[in-house]
Amino acid sequence: MFFNVEKYWIQTLLEWKKSPVLFLSSNRRTKSLVYNSKNIFLSFFIGFQKVIVILCKLIWLTVTIVPVLAVGFFTTLTSRTDDIDEDLSKYVLQIDNGKELAEKTLKGITKSVDSFISKVEKGQNNILLELLDKFTEFEGVKIFDTDQVQSLLPTDLVNSWSLPIVTLTCIAVSIPNSRDRVESLLRSVGEGLSFTHLVEESLNCSSEYVNLRKASMSLWHEVEYKCKWLDNPLAKDVFDGKEATEIVKWFSDKAKEIVTEIKDSTSDGELVENPPGKLIAANSMYRITQTILLRFQSNTEPITKKRLFSHLNGMIADIFCACFTNLPRVITMRCHESVIEKREASVRVAAKLLGKTTKIIEKLEECDKVPSMDDDTMAYIDEWRLYMKQSIP
Structure with a gap:
């Protein structure tokens, strides 16, 4: 050493x-x-x-x-x-009084890290910040799923931060819309997911969450690079001429078909212990689209494609913002790496993360609607949903 x-x-x-x-x-x-x-x-x-x-x-x-x-x-x-x-x-x-050299060294390291953070700050992605401007006080965290949807599986899967974001993005991309708006959404979601996966990797470490993270990453790569959802094209011309409700229903029917097919060929025990990534993605799509359809039914005004696209953007922004409240904790954890051989790289990652998310953290600090939960509870989206349900008067 x-x-x-x-x-x-x-x-x-x-x-x-x-x-x-x-x-x-x-x-x-x-x-x-x-x-x-x-x-x-x-x-x-x-x-x-x-x-x-x-x-x-x-x-x-x-x-x-x-x-x-x-x-x-x-x-x-x-x-x-x-x-x-x-x-x-x-x-x-x-x-104790001979710390002058150590203090100078620490000052030098601090200056170096500050310089590194400043350089990274200049490269912050404003497109992600524009998406987060659609934030509606975490309402999307509560409404993206509902207990009124009957489960297709023998037991309900837990929710993660990234999977509903990717699922909602798939639906939004399929809506015939301005190409620029779709490209902007894809870029901002891609940037946001890089931070979301760091939160999940640091705070959601059990095997069931690892499976969810892998499924969402695989699904996102398919969306980003192939413009597909589980091998189904999301190109604009595929859904031309369809109403907003028809598009959502198509996803719901296709998701149910995939879940049923996998469930019929797999034992219940295996579905619970080690669900396939395709099943995880399809189940998420089914629950989210069914939830949207239930909201459509209770709405007296017709749902246009423009309104649906805006609604999906708002939910994505809300889930991102809720997830990003955990960023300060993740940055601190990265700085406290116990293995000395990894400490330099870990601190560098933390500095880079801080530089890239400074404006996001500042934005959330200004929000007075962040739930008063403890750190461990705040790390999980299902805990957020439970807290928000209990807070309803």
């Missing part, structure tokens, strides 16, 4: 070494001489920096062990001579 020099100590020197040199001269020999001289010069300083870091580590080890040994010696001595009450701390090497 002490002879291993972490990359951040020599990161800047390595970047200088890799960076190109701008030449005023067009002479090849001159260019070669300057290039080789630069590499030799920087290689020397990289090696010198490594030696300095190793020496500092050895010094730290020495000043840590010596006080411990001294304390052990004086403790033994004191236990044998009960008549000595003198404070022995002045005889022990004190390192």
